[in-house]
Amino acid sequence: MAERPRQLAHLEHLGDATQFAAQMHSLIPKCALLENFSPAEVELLAHFMDVYRAEAATEIIREGDGGDFMLMILEGRVEVHKRDRWNAQQLLAAVDAGRTLGEMSMIDGEPRFATCIAAEPTLIAVLDRESLARIIVEQPLLGAKILMELVLMLSQRLRATSDRLMEVLDEQGQHASAPM
Amino acid sequence: MAERPRQLAHLEHLGDATQFAAQMHSLIPKCALLENFSPAEVELLAHFMDVYRAEAATEIIREGDGGDFMLMILEGRVEVHKRDRWNAQQLLAAVDAGRTLGEMSMIDGEPRFATCIAAEPTLIAVLDRESLARIIVEQPLLGAKILMELVLMLSQRLRATSDRLMEVLDEQGQHASAPM
Numbered sequence: 001m002a003e004r005p006r007q008l009a010h011l012e013h014l015g016d017a018t019q020f021a022a023q024m025h026s027l028i029p030k031c032a033l034l035e036n037f038s039p040a041e042v043e044l045l046a047h048f049m050d051v052y053r054a055e056a057a058t059e060i061i062r063e064g065d066g067g068d069f070m071l072m073i074l075e076g077r078v079e080v081h082k083r084d085r086w087n088a089q090q091l092l093a094a095v096d097a098g099r100t101l102g103e104m105s106m107i108d109g110e111p112r113f114a115t116c117i118a119a120e121p122t123l124i125a126v127l128d129r130e131s132l133a134r135i136i137v138e139q140p141l142l143g144a145k146i147l148m149e150l151v152l153m154l155s156q157r158l159r160a161t162s163d164r165l166m167e168v169l170d171e172q173g174q175h176a177s178a179p180m
Numbered sequence: 181m182a183e184r185p186r187q188l189a190h191l192e193h194l195g196d197a198t199q200f201a202a203q204m205h206s207l208i209p210k211c212a213l214l215e216n217f218s219p220a221e222v223e224l225l226a227h228f229m230d231v232y233r234a235e236a237a238t239e240i241i242r243e244g245d246g247g248d249f250m251l252m253i254l255e256g257r258v259e260v261h262k263r264d265r266w267n268a269q270q271l272l273a274a275v276d277a278g279r280t281l282g283e284m285s286m287i288d289g290e291p292r293f294a295t296c297i298a299a300e301p302t303l304i305a306v307l308d309r310e311s312l313a314r315i316i317v318e319q320p321l322l323g324a325k326i327l328m329e330l331v332l333m334l335s336q337r338l339r340a341t342s343d344r345l346m347e348v349l350d351e352q353g354q355h356a357s358a359p360m
Binding site for chain 2: 108110143152157
C-alpha cells in the first residue's frame with residue numbers, strides 16, 4: 001500500500017497483512033469475500049492489505065466522510081450506526097470477524113453510508129482502491145475473483161434490501177416507488 | 181456463446197452482437213455498464229454477446245425463474261414488474277436503450293427478482309455467466325472492467341434502495357430493521 005489512508009491515522013498500524021494470512025484463511029467459513037479463495041490466494045491478497053488495531057469505542061469509518069478503502073474484521077466486533085432524519089444515531093447492526101465493511105465507497109468513491117465503531121479491541125485488514133487497481137493489473141485472475149465476490153455480496157444485499165423495501169411499501173399500500 | 185439460454189428460445193435470435201457494436205457504442209452516454217469503455221472494448225465485448233428481438237408484450241425475464249444471463253437494451257422499451265404480497269403485478273419501472281437488466285441473477289444464480297416485458301419491439305444484447313467467465317480468462321482486463329462496472333452499478337442501486345428503505349422506516353418510526 002503506497003500511502004496509508006489518512007482516515008485511519010488514529011489507529012495503530014501493524015504492518016501489511018502477510019503475517020495475518022493464516023488468521024485470514026481461518027475466517028473463510030465466515031467471510032463472504034473469501035469464500036472461494038485458496039490458501040495461496042489469501043496469501044497473495046494479504047500482500048496488498050494493511051492491518052490496524054482499533055481500541056474499543058474507536059470510530060473506524062464515519063458516515064458522510066470520504067474514503068476509498070474497505071476493511072475485513074480479523075478479530076473483535078464493530079457496530080454500524082446511521083443517523084436518522086432527526087440526526088439521531090441508530091444502531092443498524094453489530095458485526096464480527098470475517099465481515100467486510102466499506103466496499104461501496106472503495107468502489108464508487110461516494111461518502112460513507114454509515115459509521116463503524118469498534119465495540120471491543122478490534123483488528124482490521126484494509127484494502128484501498130489503489131491496491132485493488134494494482135491487484136487487477138498485477139494479478140488479474142485474483143482481481144477478477146475479488147470483484148466477482150464483491151458483485152455477489154452486493155447483489156445479495158441488494159436483494160435483501162429490495163425485499164425489505166417491497167415488504168414495507170406493501171404494508172403501507174404504496175407501490176412503484178422502489179428505485180430501479 | 182456456446183449454448184443459448186433456453187429462457188430466450190421464444191425470441192428471434194439475430195446472431196452475435198459484433199454487427200451491433202456501433203449501436204452499442206452509441207449507447208455509452210446512457211449505459212452505466214459501458215460508461216468507461218473504449219470503442220475497441222465495446223467491440224471486444226460484443227463478440228461475447230448475442231442479440232435477440234422481442235416483439236411488444238413479450239416476456240423477456242420472468243420473476244422467480246432461473247436464468248444466468250443479463251441483457252442490455254439496444255432499442256425499445258422494457259417494463260419491469262414485480263408481484264406484491266397479494267400476487268398482483270406492480271409496475272416498478274419502464275426502462276429504455278442503454279439500460280441493463282438481470283445482472284444479479286447472472287452473478288448469483290438466484291431466481292429473478294422481477295419480470296421484464298417488452299413494451300414495444302425491442303432489441304436486447306445478452307451476456308451469460310459462461311461468457312463472462314470466458315471473458316475473465318481470455319481477456320482479464322476487459323473482465324475486470326465489466327466486473328468493476330457491475331460493482332459500481334450494484335453499489336449505487338444498493339445506496340439508493342437503502343436510502344429509500346431508511347426513509348420509509350423513519351416515516352414509520354421503525355429502526356434497526358435495515359438488512360446489513
